[in-house]
Amino acid sequence: MHTRINRNFLWGGLGDGFKHHLVGWNTVCRPIANGGLGIRRVAVTNRALLGKWLWRSRGSHGCGLWKGIMSGRDHFFLHTEVVPGQGDRILFWHDSWSGMTPLKSLFPVMFSCSSDKSASLASLLIRSGEGANRVWNFSFIRDFNDWEMEEVLSFLNLIHSKIPSHEGPDVMKWKLRQHGRFEVKSFYQALIGQSTTHFPWKAIWKVKAPRRVAFFVWSAAWGKILTCDNLMRRGYSLAGWCCMCRKGWETGDHLLIHCVVATDLWSAVLRSFGVCWVFPNSIKDLVYGWFNSFGKHDSAIWNLVPLCLMWTVWRERNQRTFEDLEQSTSKLVELFFGLLFDWARVGGLTPMNSLADFSTSLCFSCIRSSGSL
Ligand SMILES: [Zn+2]
Numbered sequence: 001m002h003t004r005i006n007r008n009f010l011w012g013g014l015g016d017g018f019k020h021h022l023v024g025w026n027t028v029c030r031p032i033a034n035g036g037l038g039i040r041r042v043a044v045t046n047r048a049l050l051g052k053w054l055w056r057s058r059g060s061h062g063c064g065l066w067k068g069i070m071s072g073r074d075h076f077f078l079h080t081e082v083v084p085g086q087g088d089r090i091l092f093w094h095d096s097w098s099g100m101t102p103l104k105s106l107f108p109v110m111f112s113c114s115s116d117k118s119a120s121l122a123s124l125l126i127r128s129g130e131g132a133n134r135v136w137n138f139s140f141i142r143d144f145n146d147w148e149m150e151e152v153l154s155f156l157n158l159i160h161s162k163i164p165s166h167e168g169p170d171v172m173k174w175k176l177r178q179h180g181r182f183e184v185k186s187f188y189q190a191l192i193g194q195s196t197t198h199f200p201w202k203a204i205w206k207v208k209a210p211r212r213v214a215f216f217v218w219s220a221a222w223g224k225i226l227t228c229d230n231l232m233r234r235g236y237s238l239a240g241w242c243c244m245c246r247k248g249w250e251t252g253d254h255l256l257i258h259c260v261v262a263t264d265l266w267s268a269v270l271r272s273f274g275v276c277w278v279f280p281n282s283i284k285d286l287v288y289g290w291f292n293s294f295g296k297h298d299s300a301i302w303n304l305v306p307l308c309l310m311w312t313v314w315r316e317r318n319q320r321t322f323e324d325l326e327q328s329t330s331k332l333v334e335l336f337f338g339l340l341f342d343w344a345r346v347g348g349l350t351p352m353n354s355l356a357d358f359s360t361s362l363c364f365s366c367i368r369s370s371g372s373l
Pocket of ligand 1: 242243244245246247248254255258259260261
C-alpha cells in the first residue's frame with residue numbers, strides 16, 4: 001500500500017507528462033551511487049529498524065541466547081562482532097568472538113572432546129597468580145591421537161592470540177561503522193545489497209542542472225526514455241523511425257548520440273571547447289566518459305554539456321513528434337548555448353554577462369593560453 005503510493009508519487013509528481021513507470025522499481029530503490037534514486041523500500045526499512053531493537057536488547061542476554069531467540073536474524077549478526085572483556089556473556093564454542101566462524105565449526109574434534117560445551121569465555125580463563133594475566137584452562141574428556149595433533153596445535157595457536165586484553169564488560173560492535181555503534185542506515189544498505197553496478201551518478205546528480213533534466217538523463221542512461229522502441233515494448237504501434245533524421249530507428253542512443261541532428265550539436269560543442277573527443281556507443285558510457293574528462297579544473301560547465309545537449313534534443317524531438325514544429329540545426333545550436341549559459345549563470349559558474357562572451361570563454365585551450373601569459 002505504502003509502496004504503491006511512493007511509486008505513483010514518483011512517476012506522477014514529476015510533470016513533463018511522464019505517466020509510465022519508466023524504470024523498474026528495483027532500480028529506483030537502489031542507492032544513488034548504484035544508479036537508483038535512493039528511495040527506501042518499505043519492507044527492507046522495517047527489517048533495518050528491527051536491527052535497532054536487536055541492538056538494544058544486546059545487554060539483556062548472552063549472545064548465544066539472542067541468537068536462539070532471533071533465529072533467522074542471521075543478517076544482523078553477520079555484521080556484529082563481539083569484543084570480549086570479562087567473557088561472562090560469551091559462549092566460548094558457539095559465539096563468533098574470535099573471528100567470523102564459531103570455534104565449534106573451526107575445530108570440530110576439539111569441540112566434541114570438550115568437557116563443557118556451553119562454557120563461557122570467563123569460565124575458561126584463570127589467573128596463574130595474584131595480579132598475573134589470565135590464561136586458558138581447558139579440560140577435555142580424552143587425550144588426543146597423533147592424527148588429531150594438527151587441529152590441536154592450530155587451535156592452541158589461535159586462541160593463545162585471543163586472550164582478551166581488557167577486563168571490562170563484553171561489548172558488541174557494529175562492523176559496518178567505524179565507531180562500532182549500530183546505525184539503521186548502514187544496515188539498510190547492507191540488506192539491500194551493495195551491488196557493484198557502475199553508474200555515472202555523479203555526472204548526473206552532482207552537476208548544476210535542473211532536477212527534472214537530471215531525472216531525464218538518469219532515465220536515458222538506463223535506456224528507459226519513451227523513445228519509439230520503448231513505447232512499442234509497451235504495446236504502442238508506431239512507425240519507429242527517428243523523427244529527426246527519418247533514417248535511423250529511434251532508440252535513446254540513436255536519438256541522443258548517433259542521429260545526425262545530435263551529431264551536429266555535439267560537434268558544435270566540441271568546436272567551441274576546442275577539444276577532440278571520441279564518442280562511446282551508449283548514453284551511460286558517454287555520461288561516464290564525459291564527466292571531468294579534461295581534469296577537474298574548469299570542468300563545471302563542461303560537465304553540464306551532456307545534460308544540456310540531450311535535453312535540447314529531447315525537447316526538439318517532442319516538438320516534432322507532438323506539435324509538428326521543426327527547428328533547424330543552427331537554431332538548435334543557438335538554443336543549446338542559450339540554455340547552457342542560463343544554467344551556468346544560475347549555478348554561479350560563469351562571470352560573463354553576455355552569451356557572446358560566455359561562448360568565447362568556453363574554449364579550454366584559450367583559457368590555458370591566456371592563463372599562462
Ligand atoms: Zn535520427
